[in-house]
Amino acid sequence: MPVKLNTTYISSALADKLSHISEYPVTSIVAPIGYGKSRAIRWWADHCQKKKSDSLILQQIIVTDSLTDFWRGFCRNLREWPELEKDMSALGFPADPQARQLMMELLTDALAGKSHDIFYIIDDLHFLPNPAFTSLILFLSDHLPERTHIILLSRNVIFDRAAQMKLGPRLWELNVDDLRLGETDVREYARRSGQLLNIRDVNMLASSTEGWFSMVYLKLRAYTQTGKWPENTTNIYPLIDEVLFRPLTARQREFLVRLGVPDDFTVEAAAYLWPDGDAAALLHSLTAQNAFITCTDGVYRYHNMLRSCARKKYALLPEAEQNATLARLGAWYERTGECCLAAECYEKAGRWDDLLRTVGQDRGLSLGPERLPLMRRWMANCPEECQLRHPRALLVFMLLLFYGRDIPEMRRYHALFQRSMALCTDLSRRERDQLEGEALLRLSFLCFNDISAMSAYHRQIRALIPADRNPWTQGSPSVLMLYHSKSGGLDRENAEMRECMPIYSRVASGHGSGAATIMQAETEFMRGNLTDADILCRQAEEQALEVGEYSIYTAAAFLSARLALYEQPLRSGFPLLDRAADTLRRAHQYRLLTTVELGRGWLSALLGQPEQLPAWLTAEGASMAQVFPLIEPVFQVIVGRALLAQGQWAQAAARMPRLLRACTAARFALCGVYAHLQNAVALMHLEKETAARQALCEAWSLAQPDGILLPFAESDPCLDRLLDELAEGEVQEHLHTLAARFRAGREATQQEDNLLARYGLTERELEIAGLAAQRKSSREIAEILNISVKSVNNRLNAVYEKLGLGGEGRNKRQALAKLMKIS
Secondary structure, three states, X not given: OOOOOOOOOOOHXXXXXXXXXXXXXXXXXXXXOOOOHHHXXXXXXXXXXXXXXXXXXXXXXXXXXXXXXXXXXXXXXXXOOHHHHHHHHXXXXXXXXXXXXXXXXXXXXXXXXXXXXXXXXXXXXXXXOOHHHHHHHHHHHHHOOOOEEEEEEEOOOOOOHHHHHHHHHHEEEEOHHHHOOOHHHHHHHHHHOOOOXXXXXXXXXXXXXXXXXXXXXXXXXXXXXXXXXXXXXXXXXXXXXXXXXXXOOHXXXXXHHHOOOOOOEOHHHHHHHOOOOXXXXXXXXXXXXXXXXXXXXXXXXXXXXXXXXXXXHHOOOOHHHHHHHHHHHHHHHHHOOOHHHHHHHHHHHOOHHXXXXXXXXXXXXXXXXXXXXXXHHHHHHOOHHHHOOOHHHHHHHHHHHHHOOOHHHHHHHHHHHHHHHHHOOOOOHHHHHHHHHHHHHHHHHHHOOXXXXXXXXXXXXXXXXXXXXXXXXXXXXXXXXXXXXXXXXXXXXXXXXXXXXXXXXXXXXXXXXXXXXXXXXXXXXHOOOHHHHHHHHHHHHHHHHHHOOHHHHHHHHHHHHHHHHHOOOOOOOHHXXXXXXXXXXXXXXXXXXXXXXXXXXXXXXXXXXXXXXXXXXXXXXXXXXXXXXXXXXXXXXXXXXXXXXXXXXXXXXXXXXXXXXXXXXXXXXXXXXXXXXXXXXXXXXXXXXXXXXXXXXXXXXXXXXXOOOHHHHOOOHXXXXXXXXXXXXXXXXXXXXXXXXXXXXXXXXXXXXXXXXXXXXXXXXXXXXXXXXXXXXXXXXXXXHOOOHHHHHHHHHHHHHHHOOOOOHHHHXXXXXXXXXXX
């Protein structure tokens, strides 16, 4: 019988355990290296597709500890659904609840109606020991579409006891005991591989390997090659060398060593790294006789133990040969758009010019803030004379240093950039103008709420082609909170904005369009001039949408939602924010969905509806991780409003000193008004009237030079008496009118929202339910709300389920109309 050690062997007990995978949303397979986790799941996948040919099995192997890298790989695996792949890529790793909810909406819309099972395998998960990933899996286990499954393979424990309890019956677990080979298994594997062993050899092999599949395979292979059982094999790595490397020709060994440098490779990559013309033939011969090399969907991977051995041998090569291989691999990654992998190869090869060229060409698109430690290492180790040859890379370093809030180092790199520009005499005039313009734009970030100072930079920008702009508002739902910097200077700031923004928007291809209009709209709103505010808000929205400036559009949506409380007849602000979110999704502006959530948090707190607050805003020690660092005071003011809505008076008062320092440092004057006002409310409820009066006076003195009234009209009634002591004449009368309109609108909104509480519907579900109850078709509802028919049907099904409505579609709609009392 010919020897075929590459034969896949799965015990009957393991096959039975694997057969239950399709019954669970999540499966974990945890065992030390070499026990055959990947081998078992490959057998299961082949068996599954033979049994259910329509099953879709996707696989991703983790090779770094980066969530960004994981997400990029995940999105690439969604190529069967091009729109979903595009949306998921734009979304980014869903680290917060609202992003996860959006992810589920995208997945549900794309996978709805699929009649076959979808399995997503994530292997080598031990390389990504990140709690955010575990949290995502826990979320998915509750929300995955039906017949969609996740399979996780790791050397280390994936879920702690608490997570296992949360998953409960949704988790299927396999461990080392399921994968270990017993004596019967060893004998059967040897027989199928062409080796008929006597009982003594079977017992020896099973006991000496302790059922470790990789060791069983290597010992059997050694016995096949030499007719002797290897001795002193407690360490598997010398055995790998003896069995997998020594029998090869020198050329095969060299090929095997060099192809161990990348984490994985295709035939094309192998041919590029081994340009002698016989890469494909070598690869075929080696994989035919080596179970430690696998190929899935055209991608070859070494088993981790084989890779480790190959890299140890690679490290013994002459340095020049090592560097040549790394440089060639870097060039391959650069050709295929893997900027970060290319740069890391160039770094190891000492090819600093190639590294900086790659970074500059990428313009920072692949190098987010999580790569800052890596970038710092490059900056520290790369010779300065080399950096001076690459001004584009220096601009990327400046940007990442800004996001890391290392302003002194950012300024030092700007000085280095200026020296670089003086030395790079081969740049064309257009290239020079573009680079200098981008440098000035980065410097303008340092004074982003000083309109005149920003404008001084913008006037110098002669040419600018931005690659990947951040939201102009930095994710704040309010422009005025960002750009009102000095009490008494609001009219001057608006005038500066009207003068400066057209210049900036022109050189920045429309970035920030509508900013001056929305800032004036917010100013009129703060002064209680509601009609003027409404007109300007609508104008700002049009200006923003005309050029795709979605951060200004989002700020206009937030203001519209706040204005809705004062309108007659009353409109709820939440559907306006929902519609804005839908618009942002269609435009793939996922970063701004957090901004919408901030707006929802503010509106919920304003209406005294703490149960509607986004969970991540109300969590203990609400995290800044969801928002841009520059808007911290805005974020903290919204959190403060949420604390007041929850009646957490002491906590709200205790955090005020830090908040006020942040407002002062950032020169956010309107945030300062709100902070003092929130402090006054908290102190009044804590029966500290003297301190509350002082805090209210501080807020009033900051607001009145600019005629700001709305924050006081929308404050807690507990301050009414103290406010009457401060406001006089027409100001007091106007304040009373605004407060009365606000409280009437809030009461009417609360009555409407009782429907939400009674049935547990979301605002969007209530809006769709109301239209469905009016006998609108799904297509009509989709056109009214500017969303897809599929989204309407998905939400309607959720409504019917929550309301317990069954039967045919027409009957359900009639029951819905009756329940909502709509004739």
